[in-house]
Amino acid sequence: MQETLERAELSMKKAVEHFKKDLAAIRTGRASPALLEKVMVDYYGVPTPVNQLATITAPEPRLLVIQPWDRSIINEIEKAILKSDLGLTPNNDGQVIRLILPQLTQERREELVRVARKRAEEARVAIRNIRREANDELKEKQKKENVSEDEIKRLQGEVQKLTEKYIKEVDNLLAAKEKEIMEV
CATH class of the missing domain: 3.30.1360.40 (Gyrase A; domain 2)
Incomplete structure (x- = not known):
């Protein structure tokens, strides 16, 4: 059961790292x-x-x-x-x-912010998909290994905490990138 949590966290970390690389490729000033x-x-x-x-x-x-x-x-x-x-x-x-690199126009800055927001949403979706897969895996293990429902609920709560943590990290990275892009 703990193995499922660890795999989910590792996958979420990878999703955030991928998002960081995507943000680095977005041009600022x-x-x-x-x-x-x-x-x-x-x-x-x-x-x-x-x-x-x-x-x-x-x-x-x-x-x-x-x-x-x-x-x-x-x-x-x-x-x-x-x-x-x-x-x-x-x-x-x-x-x-x-x-x-030419100076960015206000219009181009706004376009880059939209691109960054789109990539952030893709990262959030990836993290939510990892949560869903982990929860499905926990339900499967409950059926096979006869684990109590309370234990499964506790583990699903931990998966939800991980999801919130990594989505918050994506949001913080996005906010920093938006600030950087809009800086003149």
């Missing part, structure tokens, strides 16, 4: 190498994340510099950035690629 985590480059026929092909630095608050280890793929990296949904235009000087 500052340049962050995490923006490029989901950009895939066609490296000799294999889709490869750009951060595995180059060093990505943020020397200034609104500038990213991508220095590929293999200069022959600089054009492929540039194409991948143009194809991505980042809306950035890379500047290539043959050695490095510079990405200048």
Whole structure:
């Protein structure tokens, strides 16, 4: 029974970690190498994340510099950035690629907040699904192992506490990201 609780908590932690990564990929006013985590480059026929092909630095608050280890793929990296949904235009000087992040408009900030809220809702749904699966598993064990109803109710209460804890964590992360996005 305790094993079910531990599995549920581990899954909920993973859902929150996934949400954190999603939030890191949402662009705010500052340049962050995490923006490029989901950009895939066609490296000799294999889709490869750009951060595995180059060093990505943020020397200034609104500038990213991508220095590929293999200069022959600089054009492929540039194409991948143009194809991505980042809306950035890379500047290539043959050695490095510079990405200048434009100042965000109020409209774009609101759009990014909507995207963050959508991802937060997806994380909450994932956590609730984990709760449902854990509760179903507990009910199954009650039937098979003849466990008392009071014990099952107590364990379901613990699952609910875990759910509330992780949903609150998602809400706190969302609030911090919204604040960061709306900061001028």
